Amino acid sequence: MTAKARITAIDRFIKGLKEDNIYTDINACCVMAGWDSLAGALTPLKGAAPTNSGLSAYDRGVGITGDGTNYLNTNRGSSDDGLNDFHVGVYASSFSTGTENYLIGSLNNNATYNAVRLASNGRVYFYNRNGSSDFAPSVYSGCLASSRDSASDMGVLFEGATYQPSSASVGNVDNRDLYVLALNDRGTTVSVSDATASFYSIGSSLGSDPATGLAALDARVSTLMADLRAIEETGFDRDALAYIRAVEAADGAYLETDVKVAINNLVSGLKSDGLWESMASSCLLCGPRTLAGALVPLRGDAPTAYGFVDGDYDREGLAGDGTSYLDSNRANDAEPQDDNHNAIYLVAKESGQDGFEMGAGLSAGRNMINASVSNVFTRCRDATEINTGLSSVGSGVIGMSRSDSSGYTVRALGGEYSATAPSDGVASENVFVYCVNNAGSPAVISSSTLAFYSIGTSVDLAKLDTHISDYVTAIGAAL
């Protein structure tokens, strides 16, 4: 059934290009998604097959991810199409700026570029017969292309809009093949990218009007890619899909299929074990591409981040620094006094002073998780600190859950402890992560690296541990 769906998507794409009268303008093209392997993905829709210098990271949902070393030679020369009759385009499921890299490009001996360049200044540059135009991106995915049908103007497609900057063409004095995920700099491979490319196209001007042709290409390619991504999500849980969409919107790029599968398995597992509804506020601090994506709530309200910057996040966890923290925006007393859980996934324990991983309040009714030097200390609706004796050395889920007034259960890195600790109230502050909330101010801030947090009513901690640990493992394998 999925094969038929992929075939239908590709067929609709090709028919659409023909309806838009731009199919014949495409002279070299690969659809680098949908197929089960690189062998299929590198089969040219039109033109010569590309030569792969060694790229191996392929995801049928999003495409081929660069490794900073390898690239595709399209085997389409920059002069194989007319000087003033040329287009070059690429669809990226993810890209980054900040470090000089190219989604596609060639540079000829007379300094003529034909390229989509991601510049170190954070801007995206389009070159078509050397004429250039540049933009500041607000998202890091989509179809990026240029098309020229005259010596003086070229059309540019950027973030779904077309532009027609005045730009004089300069002839190629030699014929350099365009590379994908790198620049062919007069025969030398430079500025290799780590972006994820899903499609490229090279050929003559897209129709008689570049703006119209580029818009048509954008619509057809974007629809194809959305179709192919959606096929990988067949049967996904509705809430998992909603979360994935929200993360991708925050990231400005599309998630890899394996990451999406991990998210779906997590949500489905949490639901099947009856944990989902108990999680009132939660974030997956690993998996998404960016800090913004990581702060998209899996459940409940979004947290407010204080002090964290993009560099603190690396897709396998968010590293504290002893000053930064999250306000979960979930009041500690939003759950009943004797029906509560707090949990984190500890990736790496802090190396500096002993901070608290999460908590609220500093007196009666406190909540606190502290992965201390060697042991885990907790408070759950109780001013009395409990040394659980559970090891804090390593990585894994640390959580506590109270379902009655007499005590609560603690689970840490696979071990369990039953704390005899009557509840003595419930602090009303919002629960902070990476510290404890003392009347609105962060206290004892941790520098641990966390991959998850959750706040809610009582849960089966062993089951929660299984699902979260499986998720973290799956993300590690996916990246």
Added chain:
Amino acid sequence: MSLAAKLPYDHPYAGGFSGIGSQPLPTDADALDYLSRMATADGAGVETGVAVAVDAFFRDSKAAGVFDALKACCILAGARTLAGALVPVVGDAPTNVANGFVNGDFSRTSGLTGDGTSYIDSGRAADDDGQNDVHLSRYITAAGTAALFEIHIGARGPSGNLATTQIGYSAGGAFNFLAARNESQRVDVAGSQFTGFAGVTRSVSTSMTARINGSTSSAASTSGSPPSIPYYVFARNNNGSADGLSNATIAFYSIGTDIGSAGLTALDTAVTHLINRLKFALLVGENPSGLDPDTIDYIVRGYEAGGSLE
């Protein structure tokens, strides 16, 4: 192969059933007759995916006005067995001379592969069609490797009568040659042995037209009186003896009356689409009906490269 595309086209549920959806079925009367004969020869039903590919060929060639010009023709792919492949689309059945070809030489997706000794007698004599009203075509999926030259289809008269009609390749000269009623005044196309469609056609005594590798060209050529001997496939009937034996893989041939330059192009398109649709049905396992030919071509190439859309 999906269940729907795998069902024989004449199965009661082939057209549609709850749970397997609906799909187009073959409708052309001549195609249905051919499919029925193929199924009998195969001893098993023709899958719907294969059947609609064949049906499309009949409809395409009729729409292009070339079907009636096919007087002897075989689709040497798609069938389940060699016996099914040798069922003629039109005309007399060919003869597998001395049973040289065996089932192991036959591939449903690629066609029939020669071995340098086996050949087929088409059963259609060169003079069954007019001196100036003739066409010949073949579709190969893999080039042959004969050392000097090889003929994919052809007939040549006795010495001194070189009113030869043939399509072949000279390995020594590295060119493809296509002749119609004149062996020396022909179309030569330099390069490797081109796979795909090739054909010749003649409608006048002074010139002939040929198509190969997607290009059509004509040559001044004075026609001669054709010999009264049948065309061979995988070889040339050289005045009663087979020579120029080929080990190429041939998926289609046709013999008949003139189809003109436009007809050659149309037959090329129809045969190319036929072979791609058969490959699609068999490699991908889905019904090719309704898909754009370029979609089919692209997906087939992807599967042949080792990819899958499953």
